[in-house]
C-alpha cells in the first residue's frame with residue numbers, strides 16, 4: 001500500500017464496523033435497510049445514530065429480518081436509488097434467495113458482510129464460510145484487510161457496482177471480530193472528496209430504472225435464448241469488472257492518496273520464492289511474519305486477494321508465475337476437495353503457473369486465531385515444499401489431529 | 409341511444425376512469441376471478457401504479473417475456489418470500505426522490521398468508537406507504553391446487569385430498585384481513601367481485617390511506633379450475649360467499665371496523681358450498697363445522713365493529 | 728460479446744412501449760355469447776363482470792363481445808338481468 005499525505009482528511013481511531021458505517025454515510029445512499037446480527041450490529045447502530053442526528057439523509061428501513069433488508073434495497077436500487085445494507089453469516093444466508101434475485105436483476109447494491117462462520121447457531125466465531133457459501137450468487141466480492149481498507153473498499157464498491165458498464169451488486173467482506181471490533185487509526189476522507197470520487201457516475205448514461213408510468217417492467221422471464229443471453233451478459237460484466245476495479249483503484253489513489261494495487265495486493269513479491277496466498281485480516285499478520293522471515297533470509301512474499309469474485313485468475317497467475325512454492329490459506333472448507341476453496345480454485349490454473357507447487361492451509365475457522373506462530377509454520381512448510389521435501393497437501397494448522405495417520 | 413337507456417347503466421362504470429392496461433388475450437382460465445380483479449384495479453386506480461408480482465397464477469401475465477410485456481404498467485417481478493419488502497423499497501425510494509407513486513403489492517394468498525406473511529406483517533408494522541392487495545383463491549393454484557392458510561375447512565386440494573382418513577382440509581382457515589387490521593394500519597378491508605362498487609370504493613380509499621401509510625385489501629377471487637365450479641358461476645360464487653357471511657365485506661379505517669355490507673338474513677353456508685366441487689364430499693356434520701367457523705369469525709367481527717368511539721386510533725402518527 | 732437479441736437492457740427488463748404480447752384466446756371458446764339487442768336494457772353488468780373486459784358498448788345502446796378474445800366463460804349471460812345473452816355452441820357458427 002502506498003500512502004500519500006492528505007491534508008484535509010482526518011485520522012480517527014475507529015472500529016471496522018464504524019469505518020463501514022462512515023463510508024456508507026459518505027456515499028450518501030438514498031435507502032438503507034438492515035437487521036442486526038453479531039458482529040455486524042454496530043454498523044447499523046451507527047447508521048441509525050447518523051440518521052437520528054440528521055447527518056444522514058436517507059430512508060432508513062428497520063426491517064423485520066435480513067431477507068426483507070435485501071429485498072427492500074434490491075427494489076430501491078432498481079427504482080434508481082443508491083442503497084446500502086450490512087449483514088453477517090446467518091443473516092447473509094437468510095437473504096440468499098434475494099441475493100440471487102438481486103444479482104439476476106443486476107441491481108447495483110453495495111453491502112457489507114462481516115464474515116462469521118455458519119455452522120454454529122449461537123457460537124459467534126470468525127471464518128469465511130458465509131462468503132464461500134454465497135460465492136457464485138453473481139455478486140462481486142471484495143475483501144478488506146484492515147479498518148482503513150473497509151472504508152476504502154465500501155467507497156470503491158459504489159463506483160464498481162453502479163458503473164454503467166458493470167451494474168452488478170458488490171459485497172465487501174471483512175473478518176468478524178478481528179476487524180469488526182478492532183479499533184485502529186483510519187484516515188476518514190472529507191465529504192467533498194468522496195462526492196468528487198463518486199461524481200464520475202453522474203457523467204455516465206443513466207441505468208434502466210423502474211418509474212411510475214414508465215412502461216418498463218423488471219423481472220421479465222427470459223425465454224427461448226433470452227435467459228441464456230442474460231446469463232452471458234452477467235458473466236461478461238463480471239469479467240469487465242476486473243479491469244474496471246483496477247482503474248477505480250488508481251482513481252482512488254489520485255484523490256485519496258491510497259492504492260492497493262487493484263484486484264490483488266502484492267507484498268514483497270518481486271523476488272519471493274515462496275508465497276502465501278491470503279485474504280482479509282490474516283494478511284496483516286502474514287506481512288509481519290514475512291518481514292521477520294526476510295531477516296532470516298527467507299524469500300517469502302504475500303499475495304493478498306482483494307477481489308474474490310470474479311476470481312482474479314489473470315492477476316494471480318501474473319503474480320505467482322514461476323514462484324517455487326505457493327501456500328494458500330483458507331478460512332473455510334470445500335467439501336470433497338480436502339483443500340480449502342481458494343486453494344481448490346487456484347489449482348485450476350496450476351498448469352499456467354510455470355511449475356509452482358501448491359499446498360493448502362486451513363486455519364482461522366471455528367474461532368481459532370491465525371497466530372504469528374501459525375503463519376511461521378505455514379511459511380516453513382511452504383519452504384519445505386519449495387525444497388522438494390515431502391509435505392502434506394492439506395494442513396489444518398490449528399488442529400494437528402487432522403494430520404495424524406489416516407487423516408486427510 | 410335513448411336517455412332512458414343510459415340511466416340504466418350501472419354506477420360501477422363511473423369508477424372505471426382509466427384504460428385497461430392489459431392485453432386482451434392473456435392466458436387465465438375462462439371465468440377466472442383473478443383476471444377480472446387484475447383488469448379492474450388499474451381502471452379504477454390509474455395506469456401509473458407500480459405493481460409487484462410473485463410466482464402465482466398472476467405471474468405469467470404480470471411479468472413479461474424477454475423484452476415484451478402483457479400490459480403497460482410498470483411492474484416489479486419478484487420472489488414469493490419478499491414481496492412486501494420489495495414494495496417497501498420502491499415506495500421508500502420514491503418518497504426520498506420526491507417521485508409521486510402508488511405502489512401496489514399484488515399477491516396470492518400463498519404469498520400473503522403463508523410464505524410472505526412475515527414481511528407483510530413487518531411492512532404493516534412499519535406503516536410503509538404502499539397498498540398490499542391479496543387476491544384469495546384459497547390455495548396455491550399455480551403449482552396445481554395445494555392447500556394454503558386460507559383454504560377453508562373441508563376443502564379438497566391436492567395436498568388435502570378426500571379419503572377414508574381425511575375430510576379434505578382438516579383445519580380451519582386463518583382470517584388474514586382481521587390479522588392485518590390488528591396491525592393498526594390506516595386502512596384494511598375485504599372485498600369481492602360480486603360487489604364491484606364496494607371494491608372500487610375500497611381501492612380509492614386505499615389509495616388515499618396510502619398517504620398515511622399501509623393499506624391492505626383482501627379480495628376474495630374464486631378459481632373455477634381449482635375449486636370445481638362452472639366458469640359462468642364466478643360472480644355468483646362471490647355473491648353467495650357474501651350472502652352466507654362466508655366472506656363478509658368490511659373495512660377498518662384508522663382502526664374503526666365497519667361492515668360495508670350487512671346481510672340481513674344470512675343464508676346457510678351450504679347455499680355457498682353447493683356450487684363448488686371442492687366441498688361436494690362434505691356431510692351435514694362436516695358442513696356444520698364449516699358453518700360454526702363462519703359464525704365464529706362473523707361473531708368476532710361483529711364484536712369488533714361494535715367498538716364505537718372509545719377504540720378509535722389516532723388518525724396518524726405523522727399528523 | 729453478448730447480444731441484445733432478446734433483451735434491450737443489461738437486466739431482465741421488458742418494455743411496453745413496444746407492442747404488447749397477445750394470445751388468440753377467442754380460439755378457446757366452445758360457446759359464444761349472443762346478445763339480443765331488443766332485450767338489452769343497457770345496464771352494463773355483462774361488461775363490468777366480464778373477466779376479460781371485452782364487452783364493448785355499441786352506439787350507446789347495447790353491448791357486444793369482442794369475439795377475437797372472448798373465452799366463452801358465460802359470466803355475461805349468467806349475470807344479465809334480462810337474459811338478453813345466450814351462449815350458443817361455437818360449432819353453430821362454423822360453415
Ligand SMILES: Cc1ncc(C[n+]2csc(CCOP(=O)(O)OP(=O)(O)O)c2C)c(N)n1
Nearest residue numbers: 463464465516517518519547548549550551
Ligand atoms: C420460495 C418459493 N417456494 C415455492 C414456490 C413455488 N410456487 C410457485 S407459485 C406457488 C403458489 C402460489 O400461491 P398463491 O400465492 O396463492 O398464488 P396462486 O397460484 O394461487 O394464484 C408456489 C408454491 C416458489 N415460486 N417460491
Ligand code: SF4
Nearest residue numbers: 437440465631632633
Ligand atoms: S387456476 Fe384458477 S386462479 Fe389460476 S388462472 Fe385458472 S381460474 Fe385463475
Ligand code: SF4
Nearest residue numbers: 767768770771773807
Ligand atoms: S347485462 Fe344484459 S341487459 Fe345488461 S347490458 Fe348486458 S346484455 Fe344488456
Ligand code: SF4
Nearest residue numbers: 777797798800801803
Ligand atoms: S363469455 Fe365470458 S369472456 Fe365472453 S364476453 Fe361473456 S363474460 Fe366475457
Ligand SMILES: [Mg+2]
Nearest residue numbers: 516517545547
Ligand atoms: Mg392462491
